[in-house]
Amino acid sequence: MLVLAIWNYFRGYVIIKIEGLALEKFINMCIARGIYLWDIRRINYTTLEAKVGIQGFKILRKLTRRAGCKVYISKKNGYPFWFSKMKKRKMLLMGAFFSFILLMVISSFVFKVDIVGNEMVSDEEIITILEDSGLRPGSNRYFINIREIENNLLVQIHELAWVGIELKGINAKVEIVEKTPSPQRISKDIPCDVVARKEGVIERVIARNGDALVEKGDIVSEGDLLITGIIERPKMETPLYVHAYGEVYARTYYEHNKSMDLVKVHKEKTGEMFTRTIVKIGDMEIALSRGDHPYEVYILEKTSKKPIQWRNKGLPVEIITEEYYQAIEREEELDLEKTKGMLHEEMLEEILQQIPKDLEISNSKTSFLVKGNLLKGNVIIEVVEDIAQQKQLQVEKLQFEED
Amino acid sequence: MKKNQEIKKSLAEILELPKDIVLDIPKITMVGNLQLYIENHKGILEYSNTRIRINTKSGVLRVIGKNLLLKSIVVEEMVIVGEIHQVEFTD
Incomplete structure (x- = not known):
């Protein structure tokens, strides 16, 4: 029936009101003349409402006098009527057309530039280069060469590893991946010290070059000098500056706290x-x-x-x-021992994520404390790790170069 | 005339021809109580929301119901929709 409704819409139809006494006779006359009437509805004793096609309506008007009825149009419906109405309102169509074109044109401009993923490189720096390359709020998306801008950024800022520009509607999203800085390496001919990377208790010192200043059992904190690169001997007038290196193993501690409810609701x-x-x-x-x-x-x-x-x-x-x-x-009260076991497992899992994987655990200690309905757990893990870190001798370096 | 009809009827039975065509009588199809489909009608006699009377070769067909609507009507057939309560032939 939908097909029929669409067909009728395109052909155009009118809803008519027929007034008279012999309405059945009128309908029969319409049928005999081949006029197609549909949705015929009786409104009251003397009135009938029906739908009829445009062609049918023209023939129908001649019949009305013979049947002794009066016909009024109550509504015109369909594409032909709409079209003739539109013909009179050309400016409306023009306006619709132009607003559509305007929308298309405006939506082709970039309105907003988002920069995502930069940590070390500042937004301003990237924005300046983007603007120089032609990507700025207000530039047209069809005149931007994305590949070229991406290459431009990579060439001009060395800290970037990858740049991806995506135009999504009116937004330009600039995704940036920065190079991870490689750990600072000090070349072998530059004198340096070895300092502690973190605190711990010294277990073993292997000074391959330079003088060890700490020995087993010493407690060091972060930044403490472990192996010095300044070698002074009683017989020497000027100290010797060397590139100190070596391994310093120390026991370090990782601690983690967690608590758990003993009563479960x-x-x-x-x-x-x-x-x-x-x-x-x-x-x-x-x-x-x-x-x-x-x-x-x-x-x-x-x-x-x-x-x-x-x-x-x-x-x-x-x-x-x-x-x-x-x-x-x-x-419900939970079993204390079971809860302890669960808490212990959870704490271990969390703490092991902090400890580098290649390290061996030498000792671990877990303690529990019950406080009201709360079970508090504390785990300390002891590992032996290399805490040596090279640090360049700044002041002495100048003297060395002068020599 | 009556005899002619009789002959036609027996002929239709012998040859197994559809009676509505041979005898020119209405073929009425109902879909539940929602729709009534009449082929071979001879015009309407009365039409209101609650009652429709249709002329056919087999006599006057009277449809009684609620909110009756003539969905479409052409020379050969008509469709009535609404809540149909009664369909009967009256002479």
Whole structure:
């Protein structure tokens, strides 16, 4: 029937009101003449409403006098009428057309430039280069060569490893990946010291060059001098500056705290339920059911359905059903030993993420403390690791070069 | 005339021809109580929201119901929609 409705729309039809006494006779006459009438509705004893095509209506007017009826047009419907109306309002069409063109033109300009991913390089620096290359708010997307701008950025800023520019509508997104700076390496002919990277208790010192200043058992904190590059001997007049290096193994400690409830609150459903349906279109949420749930304690179960999905794309429409179940809270005391075990495992898992993987754990200590309903856990892990770090001798370097 | 009709009727039965064509009588199809489809009608006699009377070769067909609407009407056939309560032939 939809096809018929569309066909009628394109042919054009009028809704007519027929007034008279012998209306049935009028209908029969129409049929005999081959005029197609549809949706005939009796309004009252003397009035009839019907739909008729444009051609049919022209013939029908001649019939009215013979049937003794009067015909009025109550509504004109369909494409031909719309078209003739539009013909008289050319400016409206022009306006629609021009606003469409304007929209297309304006949307081809870049309005906003977003820079994402830079940490060391400042936004301003990138923006200046982007502007020089032609990407700035107000530039047209069809006149921008993205590849060229990307290359330009990479050439002009050395700290960048990768640049990706994406034009999304009126937004330009500049994604930046910076080079990770390689650890500072001091070349072998430059004198330097070895200092502690972190605090710890010295276990073993292997000074391959330079004089060791610490020995086993010493406690050092971060930045302390471990192996010096200034070698002074009683017989020497001027100290010798060397490139000190070596390994310094120390016991270092990693600590982690965590607590856990000994009483667990269980929620149990009572059987009472309240359902809410929400239709989500884009970011807009429309609640179909009225009111809020009447429960103080409840369990919420959400299910969402997305109609018409095809390869992760589809209508941005989501139907969310929220089911609120009324619940009662029930406290349950947990077994102390079990909880300790669980807490210990959790703490170990978290602390091991902090410790570099290649290190061997030499000792670990776990302690627990019960405070009211709370179980507090503390774990200390002891590892032996190399804490040596080279540090260039700044002042002495000048003297060395003078020599 | 009556005899002619009789002959036609028996002929249709022997040859298994569709009776509505041979005898020129209406063929009425109903879809539940929602739609009534009449072929071979001979014009309408009365039309209102609650009652429609249609002339046919088999007599006057009376349709009684609620919110009746003539969905479409042409020479050979007509469609009535609405809530149909009764369909009967009256002479």
